[in-house]
Amino acid sequence: MNFRRRIEAIRDLIAGKGLDGAFISSPQNKYYLGGLFSSSGYIVITRESQYLMVDSRYFVEAKAKTDLFQAVLLSVDHSVEHRLNSIIAAEGLATIGFEGKELSYDAVRSLQEGVNCDLFSLDLGKIRAVKEPEEIEAIQQACAIADAAFRHILGYVREGMSEKAVENELLRFMRAQGGQKESFDSIVASGVRGALPHGKASDKPICRGELVTLDFGAKYNYYCSDITRTFALGKCPAELAGVYEVVRAAGDAAMRMAKPGVALGELDYAARKLIGESGYGQYFGHNLGHGLGLQVHEYPAVALESGELLREGMVITIEPGIYIPDAGGVRIEDDILIIGDGCRSLTHSARELITV
Amino acid sequence: MNFRRRIEAIRDLIAGKGLDGAFISSPQNKYYLGGLFSSSGYIVITRESQYLMVDSRYFVEAKAKTDLFQAVLLSVDHSVEHRLNSIIAAEGLATIGFEGKELSYDAVRSLQEGVNCDLFSLDLGKIRAVKEPEEIEAIQQACAIADAAFRHILGYVREGMSEKAVENELLRFMRAQGGQKESFDSIVASGVRGALPHGKASDKPICRGELVTLDFGAKYNYYCSDITRTFALGKCPAELAGVYEVVRAAGDAAMRMAKPGVALGELDYAARKLIGESGYGQYFGHNLGHGLGLQVHEYPAVALESGELLREGMVITIEPGIYIPDAGGVRIEDDILIIGDGCRSLTHSARELITV
Known part of the structure; x- marks a missing residue:
């Protein structure tokens, strides 16, 4: 599966919307972009890098994909907001898009409260329209x-x-x-x-x-x-x-x-x-x-x-x-x-x- | 199933939160409160009334429950926002709670734009804790x-x-x-x-x-x-x-x-x-x-x-x-x-x- 091409498609999409990154939570898009089919874990794509954020259950699998992704471990002490803020600080991100049709209202509110950048709803539905x-x-x-x-x-x-x-x-x-x-x-x-x-x-x-x-x-x-x-x-x-x-x-x-x-x-x-x-x-x-x-x-x-x-x-x-x-x-x-x-x-x- | 008791439990909950109504969209809570197990359709409970909002596929079934619910038909011309606004006007509602853990961010934004009252996230998870x-x-x-x-x-x-x-x-x-x-x-x-x-x-x-x-x-x-x-x-x-x-x-x-x-x-x-x-x-x-x-x-x-x-x-x-x-x-x-x-x-x- 051509993950690189798919990741670049996301990069084109966010650039077109003037966003600095995309936060991807739906199982179908995590599988499409990184081969991760799971209800937990996230993919983050910025203009320069891509990250696979998973808890300890999936970390070994995520590490095996480090040619393409940087593996980030989520834990009780290192929440998704905490990890996102590290990336935001390191790469100087101001705006991130999230899957507004997929994430619950409460989940988005919680992200908005914990994350040091602006969040915008993003529709990724079209990226999978043409099949390989x-x-x-x-x-x-x-x-x-x-x-x-x-x-x-x-x-x-x-x-x-x-x-x-x-x-x-x-x-x-x-x-x-x-x-x-x-x-x-x-x-x-x-x-x-x-x-x-x-x-x-x-x-x-x-x-x-x-x-x-x-x-x-x-x-x-x-x-x-x-x-x-x-x-x-x-x-x-x-x-x-x-x-x-x-x-x-x-x-x-x-x-x-x-x-x-x-x-x-x-x-x-x-x-x-x-x-x-x-x-x-x-x-x-x-x-x-x-x-x-x-x-x-x-x-x-x-x-x-x-x-x-x-x-x-x-x-x-x-x-x-x-x-x-x-x-x-x-x-x-x-x-x-x-x-x-x-x-x-x-x-x-x-x-x-x-x-x- | 004791729908009346369950509906009263919702009524107590919204009264406790100072809300005028609850908008219920999750299949599990629609089934619990009205026997409707479907991904489409809604239940609306206000301080005085309760409504079952369904499209034409479920309307006959909904009408059969009119001893308890008022059946409301949803259609292309009568969207959920349109129907909610009629209830809001008729009963003078100022605030409605929705299931923030269940509804997507985009769905809530769309409701917020179309509905003439304030919407608040409401957690209904506890109402089903004690089983009958x-x-x-x-x-x-x-x-x-x-x-x-x-x-x-x-x-x-x-x-x-x-x-x-x-x-x-x-x-x-x-x-x-x-x-x-x-x-x-x-x-x-x-x-x-x-x-x-x-x-x-x-x-x-x-x-x-x-x-x-x-x-x-x-x-x-x-x-x-x-x-x-x-x-x-x-x-x-x-x-x-x-x-x-x-x-x-x-x-x-x-x-x-x-x-x-x-x-x-x-x-x-x-x-x-x-x-x-x-x-x-x-x-x-x-x-x-x-x-x-x-x-x-x-x-x-x-x-x-x-x-x-x-x-x-x-x-x-x-x-x-x-x-x-x-x-x-x-x-x-x-x-x-x-x-x-x-x-x-x-x-x-x-x-x-x-x-x-």
Whole structure:
């Protein structure tokens, strides 16, 4: 992983904002910038240096990275404020940015009280938007595990089985295939529960003639996959089969448009327009998708109002859905990589309606 | 669940702080106060009223609670700031407390800019410290699932099996037993990795003659268990068997002292003193324990410096450990309920060193 390049990207960002340093606390950015995935510890990047601040549990590991970072030991006597003040004094820092979307209000207040410089909220969300080859490889592995799990569940699910039992088998299978853990709490929503876009798996038994929506993903090397498929257990009502085709066509339309230079909002618009013209516009109430990487939801949002442009190397989800109260719902979600002249799907499960 | 009593406890708290209302955003407190477990939505409690603010996905569910809460619909046109300002105007509120440890700095800044009253950070951590019978029952169920999982793993583990494979089986088993999900990422640390207090399960194979530390838990009805056991795969080195007895005695000493009115720090002191007298003081680097409930770590900390007193109905962990770098480690953790004249363990796995 190219930590040097990533650290320089932070340096460019803070220079652009007129800041002297960045204080990084989120696990995802500590992993991205220094390979440290932990809820404790901090990375500090100044115009000249970079520091890894950890307590005794992680100090040996941090010392091993001293070609790139200066290791700083945190302890009861040497708090993060104390250590930050030493760096501030040594390098003459006046302003430091912190992750305002990630740190709690109380944590920031405590820093502000103890640290001898001005602190400003800084959004680092965009630094991870374009993925490097190693990152794409990890996401691809995470997608392959999810694809295999979907195939497995198609052979596993039986009439009368609870949604929860299906979730448990999904998770067992993904871990057995080398998934580090699940990317998020799985959604298993059958029959009328399919109308809940975020219907966590329940004790409801899955019945014949119902659609079943599975939304799940695995982590591999800390990178996430996120896939949704809706399948039928036995023949489903004709209206829902029709809804399925609308959702599939909406996703297809968005994916056909996806390439560098296209605004994210245009993808959402293309899918939303198609669903609207089919008469289901009021039943598609969420964004078309989101960025995917170390976090299951990250920059950029694939949202109607977004004028930001797709870039080669971005990985986003495309997940149109139609949710009809008291009837059911359909969502189909793929993870796509933006390439030179279009996009390539990293998830490979069939997009046609499968009846088991 | 006695939501009315809990809401009144919040009302007493804000009155004591001179605040006119509380804005509650954390899933654990929304569940505790209104049965809403969701990352989205808010509860607002004023001196006179209480409100459940949710978007369209949760509005039907919220409306069903209107005997207790006024349901408020959030939408693109009716943001949380907009809805809060209506309540502020209607009830003449001047000050509202928010969960400063839970809300991000940016989220608070955005509220401060949009809301027509003063906002103050408020710590609600203590309101859940004393558990009600229904809560204790849920924790007990979560503990029973963890106990069963430990017994199961003793029969499952084999020489050469990876730590990760043991973790996967732990999780599969707990979910199959009705566990909602795991309380936290499990620790499986064998051999020298036992010296890492937070050694997540790795690909390391478990070898004969090693100690294996499992630290894991299940959720049941949103309540957590958290248990640690260290067992031996074949005969372990005599020093580590001795360390085991020290750790066990330290936990026993703390549990013997636990009863209403005793300071939390005294429990930590009793365990730490015993470990120190055995010559291993430098290898016990963390607190003795923590409160347990809707969160796996919650108020109160069982820490040396804590002068706060145990109360009947508190549930805490007792988890002394000794971690010897490059040799291995032992931790034994139980979940105890403070009762009238002492404590009762909610975890029932044997505390003696088991060799499989």
